[in-house]
């Protein structure tokens with residue numbers, strides 16, 4: 001079963017950053033804990049220039065330094081290249097990614113991470129390549145240990161992920177991490193960001209008095225799919241028109257079906273939301289179109305850059321406004337006419353779906369909050385009983401006036417009326433373009449069918465079935481054996497026990 005579990009996420013998306021941060025963080029430096037962004041060119045179709053956005057931190061293994069991506073959506077540590085002073089356990093393991101996979105021997109070595117030292121930390125030692133994983137790089141999974149492939153292979157204890165080991169060895173270290181994903185003040189600068197273990201960043205102490213959002217805990221049979229996830233408030237999505245976006249969860253076990261389950265995953269660039277939510281955000285923006293951009297791995301709303309789109313999410317009764325520079329991302333892209341265009345940062349989930357969650361919040365949401373994840377009892381072998389795990393969020397995009405001014409300065413201000421219905425019909429056609437085209441084709445087929453009927457009655461049955469045949473044109477299921485599609489979705493989020501399912505774009509359950 002576990003072999004089918006896909007336990008790692010990568011941020012895949014092409015982003016380039018606007019030249020002024022909406023928020024100035026007035027913080028004291030803590031040199032050991034800096035993260036930074038790495039950008040690399042990934043191709044040219046659709047977008048003229050694109051690069052992966054991921055946040056990285058340095059750690060050492062066996063004394064050698066590695067720069068690793070931080071990923072709250074997975075639970076294993078891997079590094080590429082030689083690790084001195086390491087021991088081979090004689091076992092191998094692997095982790096599949098949304099794009100690609102890694103595998104290799106499981107080794108152990110002394111880990112130094114954010115000032116903590118762990119002896120015999122288990123990790124996957126992959127072979128370096130010049131393509132995506134050069135020597136000296138890697139990834140550290142900060143998710144719950146139940147998703148760890150290494151632990152699965154080596155067993156509890158020796159196979160535990162780094163954070164579990166850190167929390168086990170000093171019972172007085174509070175069992176939490178905090179993450180702050182920053183913005184660049186200058187496109188040439190690395191993106192600032194901060195990761196802490198067991199302590200709160202100076203100036204952000206109010207986070208500990210924010211509502212504790214319970215981590216929704218999956219049943220044991222699904223524990224491999226456990227993530228740092230919680231429930232959005234009922235009526236907890238406010239669209240650009242200031243109205244509640246009506247949603248229903250696809251997670252059957254949720255007692256209030258108006259509450260969506262949200263996974264927090266630093267390994268994602270673009271938040272993944274139900275199609276209906278993305279449509280509510282973008283379809284009434286003048287000129288908005290739902291497009292497929294190969295570099296962005298799936299459907300995404302293309303919108304003119306100058307429209308300010310205000311949206312808000314609510315957790316624990318608190319509103320978390322999203323900076324409009326995140327709602328509408330400038331990816332340095334151009335439309336079919338060569339004109340500059342922007343993209344809706346909240347991307348419709350059309351390709352991957354899971355019965356375990358509704359939304360994945362990656363960078364474009366996470367840059368609007370300071371996040372604390374308390375592991376509670378989610379630490380392997382924790383002998384002392386602690387509380388249940390929880391998440392706290394502190395809004396850092398609440399200064400609406402200056403954020404608005406920043407947007408106008410960078411993008412200009414085109415007036416639009418988000419509550420206008422003028423674009424609704426057009427918007428519907430745009431957002432359901434494939435369906436619309438599909439229906440036209442189907443209608444055409446019916447007409448043809450009708451014609452054919454009069455000519456050859458024996459063809460009748462086959463023609464009558466053609467609509468269904470057409471609708472299944474994109475197969476709903478992809479055999480597990482096929483390579484993972486190139487897409488923004490974090491496949492590991494799908495439960496280990498389900499076949500990976502791929503929706504028809506028009507087959508929305510929301």
Ligand SMILES: *[C@@H]1O[C@H](CO)[C@@H](O)[C@H](O)[C@H]1NC(C)=O
Nearest residue numbers: 034035036056057058065067
């Ligand atoms: C890691 O260390 C190297 C130098 O040893 C430095 O160039 C790089 O910026 C550091 N990366 C991070 C994320 O701090």
Ligand SMILES: *[C@@H]1O[C@H](CO)[C@@H](O)[C@H](O)[C@H]1NC(C)=O
Nearest residue numbers: 097099100101102129131132
């Ligand atoms: C890295 O690229 C290799 C091909 O060079 C591929 O086999 C592998 O799956 C990729 N890994 C990741 C994590 O993208």
Ligand SMILES: *[C@@H]1O[C@H](CO)[C@@H](O)[C@H](O)[C@H]1NC(C)=O
Nearest residue numbers: 151152153154155156157381
């Ligand atoms: C790890 O412990 C859990 C429960 O404590 C158990 O269900 C699981 O089978 C153990 N895994 C291994 C590989 O021993």
Ligand SMILES: *[C@@H]1O[C@H](CO)[C@@H](O)[C@H](O)[C@H]1NC(C)=O
Nearest residue numbers: 156157158160165168380381
């Ligand atoms: C975890 O528990 C197992 C079984 O109780 C034990 O053998 C192992 O040494 C423990 N590991 C750690 C790191 O505490």
Ligand SMILES: *[C@@H]1O[C@H](CO)[C@@H](O)[C@H](O)[C@H]1NC(C)=O
Nearest residue numbers: 169170171172173174198199
């Ligand atoms: C354990 O953690 C506490 C609080 O973070 C710290 O004061 C103490 O020195 C640590 N003890 C050891 C042995 O590292």
Ligand SMILES: *[C@@H]1O[C@H](CO)[C@@H](O)[C@H](O)[C@H]1NC(C)=O
Nearest residue numbers: 027028029030192193194201
């Ligand atoms: C967070 O990291 C940035 C650099 O990435 C640094 O400038 C800032 O001082 C750090 N903030 C804190 C509170 O440590």
Ligand SMILES: *[C@@H]1O[C@H](CO)[C@@H](O)[C@H](O)[C@H]1NC(C)=O
Nearest residue numbers: 203204205206207209210394
């Ligand atoms: C912290 O919260 C209190 C009230 O809850 C507020 O008065 C104070 O300004 C806040 N401080 C910061 C730094 O946000």
Ligand SMILES: *[C@@H]1O[C@H](CO)[C@@H](O)[C@H](O)[C@H]1NC(C)=O
Nearest residue numbers: 212213214215231316388390
């Ligand atoms: C969170 O969990 C605690 C303990 O299980 C429970 O008492 C509380 O009601 C929960 N809170 C919410 C909002 O569900």
Ligand SMILES: *[C@@H]1O[C@H](CO)[C@@H](O)[C@H](O)[C@H]1NC(C)=O
Nearest residue numbers: 016017048049050187332333
């Ligand atoms: C944006 O795209 C143009 C080409 O259209 C390219 O010359 C420029 O370097 C790109 N800028 C960034 C920051 O990627």
Ligand SMILES: *[C@@H]1O[C@H](CO)[C@@H](O)[C@H](O)[C@H]1NC(C)=O
Nearest residue numbers: 206394395396397398399400
């Ligand atoms: C926004 O949040 C920051 C940090 O919590 C706080 O200092 C500030 O007072 C808040 N501003 C508003 C307008 O709520």
Ligand SMILES: *[C@@H]1O[C@H](CO)[C@@H](O)[C@H](O)[C@H]1NC(C)=O
Nearest residue numbers: 240308309310400401404416
């Ligand atoms: C977005 O919010 C800001 C701040 O509240 C406001 O000034 C601006 O008019 C809003 N824009 C739109 C299009 O609603």
